[in-house]
Amino acid sequence: MMSERHKNQSGTYFESDKGNYNNAHPDAYDEDKIKLLLTLTESIISN
16 A cells, blocks of 8 residues: 555655655756657667
């Protein structure tokens, strides 16, 4: 069961070093970089 502290944290990143929630690195929200990462990943696993 999830504790109350974590219950409403959907969509946030937990920084285990700091012990709190925050936004992920800005690249994690960049649609073009996400698409490129997916394309490169597909290329690697299809070989």
